[in-house]
Amino acid sequence: MKATIYDIAREAGVSIATVSQVINGKGKISEKRRAEIMEIMERLHYQPSAIAAALTGKQTYTLGLLVPDISNPYFAELARAVEDRSRKLGYSVVICSTDNKDERVERYLNLLQQKRVDGMMIGTGIDNADILAPLLQQSIPVALIARQMPTLSVHTVAIDDRLGGALAAQHLLELGHTHLAVLSEPFKVSSSQERIRGFREQLQQAGHTLAPERIRASSADLHAAKQEVLQLLSDIERPTGLFCCNDIQAIGALQAAKELGLRVPEDVSIIGFDNTILASVTSPPLTTIAQPIEELGRHAVDILIEELKDHNKQPQQKVLKPELVIRESTGPRVER
Amino acid sequence: MKATIYDIAREAGVSIATVSQVINGKGKISEKRRAEIMEIMERLHYQPSAIAAALTGKQTYTLGLLVPDISNPYFAELARAVEDRSRKLGYSVVICSTDNKDERVERYLNLLQQKRVDGMMIGTGIDNADILAPLLQQSIPVALIARQMPTLSVHTVAIDDRLGGALAAQHLLELGHTHLAVLSEPFKVSSSQERIRGFREQLQQAGHTLAPERIRASSADLHAAKQEVLQLLSDIERPTGLFCCNDIQAIGALQAAKELGLRVPEDVSIIGFDNTILASVTSPPLTTIAQPIEELGRHAVDILIEELKDHNKQPQQKVLKPELVIRESTGPRVER
DNA sequence: TTGAAAGCGATACCAC
DNA sequence: GTGGTATCGCTTTCAA
Numbered sequence: 051m052k053a054t055i056y057d058i059a060r061e062a063g064v065s066i067a068t069v070s071q072v073i074n075g076k077g078k079i080s081e082k083r084r085a086e087i088m089e090i091m092e093r094l095h096y097q098p099s100a101i102a103a104a105l106t107g108k109q110t111y112t113l114g115l116l117v118p119d120i121s122n123p124y125f126a127e128l129a130r131a132v133e134d135r136s137r138k139l140g141y142s143v144v145i146c147s148t149d150n151k152d153e154r155v156e157r158y159l160n161l162l163q164q165k166r167v168d169g170m171m172i173g174t175g176i177d178n179a180d181i182l183a184p185l186l187q188q189s190i191p192v193a194l195i196a197r198q199m200p201t202l203s204v205h206t207v208a209i210d211d212r213l214g215g216a217l218a219a220q221h222l223l224e225l226g227h228t229h230l231a232v233l234s235e236p237f238k239v240s241s242s243q244e245r246i247r248g249f250r251e252q253l254q255q256a257g258h259t260l261a262p263e264r265i266r267a268s269s270a271d272l273h274a275a276k277q278e279v280l281q282l283l284s285d286i287e288r289p290t291g292l293f294c295c296n297d298i299q300a301i302g303a304l305q306a307a308k309e310l311g312l313r314v315p316e317d318v319s320i321i322g323f324d325n326t327i328l329a330s331v332t333s334p335p336l337t338t339i340a341q342p343i344e345e346l347g348r349h350a351v352d353i354l355i356e357e358l359k360d361h362n363k364q365p366q367q368k369v370l371k372p373e374l375v376i377r378e379s380t381g382p383r384v385e386r
Numbered sequence: 387m388k389a390t391i392y393d394i395a396r397e398a399g400v401s402i403a404t405v406s407q408v409i410n411g412k413g414k415i416s417e418k419r420r421a422e423i424m425e426i427m428e429r430l431h432y433q434p435s436a437i438a439a440a441l442t443g444k445q446t447y448t449l450g451l452l453v454p455d456i457s458n459p460y461f462a463e464l465a466r467a468v469e470d471r472s473r474k475l476g477y478s479v480v481i482c483s484t485d486n487k488d489e490r491v492e493r494y495l496n497l498l499q500q501k502r503v504d505g506m507m508i509g510t511g512i513d514n515a516d517i518l519a520p521l522l523q524q525s526i527p528v529a530l531i532a533r534q535m536p537t538l539s540v541h542t543v544a545i546d547d548r549l550g551g552a553l554a555a556q557h558l559l560e561l562g563h564t565h566l567a568v569l570s571e572p573f574k575v576s577s578s579q580e581r582i583r584g585f586r587e588q589l590q591q592a593g594h595t596l597a598p599e600r601i602r603a604s605s606a607d608l609h610a611a612k613q614e615v616l617q618l619l620s621d622i623e624r625p626t627g628l629f630c631c632n633d634i635q636a637i638g639a640l641q642a643a644k645e646l647g648l649r650v651p652e653d654v655s656i657i658g659f660d661n662t663i664l665a666s667v668t669s670p671p672l673t674t675i676a677q678p679i680e681e682l683g684r685h686a687v688d689i690l691i692e693e694l695k696d697h698n699k700q701p702q703q704k705v706l707k708p709e710l711v712i713r714e715s716t717g718p719r720v721e722r
Numbered sequence: 723t724t725g726a727a728a729g730c731g732a733t734a735c736c737a738c
Numbered sequence: 739g740t741g742g743t744a745t746c747g748c749t750t751t752c753a754a
Contacts, residue, residue, distance in 0.1 A: 101446070407749095736741100
């Protein structure tokens with residue numbers, strides 16, 4: 051049914067070795083034969099088996115990408131960037147949603163290993179760094195995206211979260227806000243911690259402080275975020291500026307403000323993080339700290355493939371800079 | 387370096403056949419041997435090569451999913467549904483963004499064939515149905531998701547777009563709107579055509595008509611949609627109800643209305659389609675026709691895998707029902 | 723219960 | 739230039 055290299059060889063009256071040569075453009079084959087064989091491959095709709103090729107030691111030209119949830123716009127955009135770059139370089143990508151569960155991560159890691167992917171990109175949280183050990187031991191290239199695993203020496207592409215937090219603080223300060231609050235992701239998320247650190251440092255530099263009770267945590271869930279913010283904004287000492295560690299949370303904040311009859315930005319300025327498509331569709335559109343998502347994905351792929359090419363020595367660490375994107379959810383402080 | 391079945395066999399002092407048996411839980415192996423071998427596999431971090439297995443005729447347990455753009459929330463949510471179901475059944479999925487370009491579709495189709503995916507799900511537009519022919523010829527299971535290819539007999543999972551359009555019209559009519567307009571995707575998109583047909587039919591049943599100039603088309607791009615709607619709403623005979631063929635366009639409409647100083651829903655009621663996460667984050671939140679995205683993905687996977695199991699005869703056609711989700715972007719008509 | 727051996731579809735080295 | 743053949747890691751009869 052399916053044509054194999056043998057079928058082509060027989061049809062052309064040559065050996066499979068010769069056919070293999072023309073498939074891979076290697077060796078010396080007379081122009082005539084080459085054309086002949088190509089024609090036959092075409093005619094028989096021949097597709098060389100990547101699987102058989104991989105078995106002989108060739109790469110699979112497949113990369114794995116682990117994210118918590120591909121339906122989350124941030125990871126969807128990241129996936130797109132990764133896929134685009136991969137395709138351009140001749141690779142395809144298997145995307146896996148882990149829901150941040152170590153058990154799932156581990157299962158996927160094994161699965162991808164069995165399928166002999168050439169490398170893996172990890173954009174999902176991992177509680178126990180040990181589960182990556184087997185990979186490294188087998189020297190399968192791994193790149194972490196926007197995640198830190200200080201105990202491991204692996205390739206890393208990340209953004210400067212601390213700077214991001216600082217930018218947010220700076221923006222709010224410049225608008226005259228000094229009563230500030232923060233909505234964080236769960237505390238174990240290191241990137242959130244860094245963002246908050248940067249935010250707080252910037253405040254301190256300006257002579258302000260951030261009381262611990264002004265920092266609340268919630269899951270990335272819209273509704274949960276809204277509930278937290280509802281409380282934050284009901285405080286008598288209502289903050290006039292709120293920094294959220296991702297766009298979804300910022301949207302929850304927007305909704306909370308609305309529910310309380312507060313105007314954004316006149317009553318509260320709200321600033322998000324990520325700059326996913328969500329930030330541009332809210333009303334008012336969200337001021338946010340933009341992650342260079344496309345670059346993040348592109349570099350991860352490049353690093354991986356580079357390692358595949360010349361069995362890299364040193365783990366690379368790339369840190370990209372976030373940027374402030376001003377839309378309409380932040381404005382100058384208004385005296386009350 | 388990497389342990390193979392031979393390493394395990396040698397270590398256990400048995401033949402590779404025996405090891406293979408225990409890997410696959412087949413044949414009759416003494417409990418003692420089985421336990422012994424398992425222990426050794428564990429100890430050596432042995433991962434059987436799925437590639438070698440596939441070469442012997444086993445499935446690859448990999449499915450392909452083609453969508454126009456994985457960063458679009460609708461497709462991201464679909465991908466998540468597909469992935470979830472696939473994982474549950476032991477498959478992983480390769481996701482490919484085609485940007486609706488036939489050339490890309492074709493390249494991916496070939497690529498996935500070479501990698502011997504067990505089946506493909508196609509959620510991307512295809513202009514020339516012929517490029518699917520080779521697949522069907524090779525009897526590779528294919529399922530179209532929310533796409534129609536009338537000329538081909540393939541599995542199809544879709545929603546009743548016409549009903550969706552009708553639901554939208556009905557809702558608007560019930561609110562008292564009779565001055566209506568429609569924002570469509572480009573006219574070659576068949577699902578949009580069906581939605582509009584259903585919309586129009588419902589109007590006609592109620593004794594109203596929809597003038598051709600009240601139907602505008604734009605790409606799925608937020609900004610393009612906004613521009614179209616800006617024109618629609620600037621008409622002296624401004625419509626009080628607007629049906630958009632997807633949520634992104636509806637958001638463009640929301641923004642256009644805002645820019646014109648029109649209130650939603652008091653001045654214009656706007657209704658979208660898809661019910662992606664976007665619909666819930668806008669302000670006001672979007673009334674929209676919900677696609678059962680999760681079911682769509684799940685059925686596509688199920689159909690494919692069912693065919694893999696018992697080499698199905700008849701192409702299946704599954705049509706799911708959309709539902710009206712009322713939020714706050716639609717309201718009763720207000721006399722002016 | 724276990725093992726020997728024939729593929730699966732390609733690659734690559736070595737002859738000719 | 740071209741062909742013969744061992745090999746990759748596993749599955750699967752068929753014998754023993």
